Amino acid sequence: MERxxxxxxxxxxxxxxxxxxxxxLKEALRLTGVAGIALHEGRVRIAEAGLRLPSLSRLRASQLIPIEEGRSSLGVIPERTSGEQRETLERFAGLAGSLLKAWRREASLQGRQASLCQQLRQLQRELSYRESNRSRASHDLRTPLLVIQGYLEMMRKGMTGELTPTMEKYVERMQGSTQMMGQLISRQLSRGGAPEDLRALALEAFEPMARARKLPLHFECSAKWAPVRGPRSVVTQLTRLLARDLGTSRVGVVRVHIEEQEKLGMWTLSVSTDRPRLLMARKLARLEQLLQRLGGALSIQDEAPFELRLHLPAATVNARPR
Structure with a gap:
């Protein structure tokens, strides 16, 4: 039986x-010697072995072994079974209850997997469509711009006649504008994901540290999100490294403030504590290296309260979440 x-x-x-x-069901059929056996979930027959049983409503109470407090059952034929057979069937019924739960979980996971696969295919189709539109838009916008730049270059070289000083000034301004437009097209239509949210990444880094150290954390941000340029891995490493370094120092409170410097095109992440300068030179050097990779800068206020300011380049976005 145990085997x-x-x-x-x-x-x-x-x-x-x-x-x-x-x-x-096959093992139960073999060990008990009953003619037929079936497993029901509610009124639905899930599986059977041996002779086919009548419908559940036509089975007698003596032919049913309840499972899961009567929500499921194991039915057998013939109508009468010996005490030994009944005991064996009850052992199998206990295992059948566990298998039914596992089967439901598997069915739920399979449904979830099918839904995720469908969503993935949909996203792949949308990505392909958008990439096609991006390439077409890039071509359609650059082509007339190149023509304009070509004519301006011909005018600057005097191929269309001599230019007056005023005309040269206008041509120079138009060339500068076309160059700016070309850079704008490249920046807006370049490949890449959405900008990283400095606010969310800072919260993910500092909140677990504050909970683990039981430190008061005062977190403020001037906007609902703070989009910054750069790879997610570098921004994440920067915020986590800063939180970890502060977490290993003897501070009593940590204040984090994120503010947009719109005129400079930067976001400033300010971190202050209730103690004087705590971070060692090598730790500051690592932070500076990461900031350089992002095109940012670092400034320090040594006097109490100690304050560290990380300046990160803001990402240009068309719309912000409300």
Whole structure:
């Protein structure tokens, strides 16, 4: 009996709960010698072995072994079974309840996986469509701009006639404008994901540190999100490194403030504590290296309260979340 139950459990682990249910019914049929056996979930027949049983409504109470407080059942034929057979069937019914739960979980996960696969295919189609539009828009915008730049260059070289000083000034301004337009097109239509949210990444870094150290954390941000340029991995490493370094120092409170410097095109992440300068030179050097990779800068206020300011380039976005 124990070997049979172990074999059924092993089959379930190897091939899934449904395969385990089929193996369980066959083993129950073999060990008890009943003519037929079936597993029901509610009024629905899930699996059967041996002779086909009548519908659940036509089975007698003596032919049913309840599972999961009566929500499911194991039905058998013939109508009468011996005490030993009944005891064996009840042992199998206990395992059948566990297999039914596992089967439901597997069915739910399979449905979830199918839904995720469908969403992935949809996103891939949308990405392909947008990439095609991006390439077409880039070509359609650059082509007339190149023509304009070509004519302006011809005018500057005097190929269309001599220019007066005023005309030269106008041509120079137009060339500068076309160059700016070309840079804008390249920046807006370049490949890449959405800008990183400095506010969210700073919260992810400082909140766990404050909970672990039981430190008061005062967090403020002048906007609902703070889009910055640069790879997510570098911005994440920067915020986590800063939070970890402060977490290993003897501070009593940490204040984090994020503010947009719109005229400079930067976001400033200010971190202050209740103690004088705590970070060692090598730790500051690592922060500066990461900031340089992002095109940012670092400034320090040594006097109490100690304050560290990280200046990161803001990302240009068309719209901000409300």
């Amino acid at each position: 049979s139950l172990a074999a059924v459990a092993e089959r379930s682990l190897r091939d899934g709960a449904r395969a385990g249910i089929d193996a369980l």
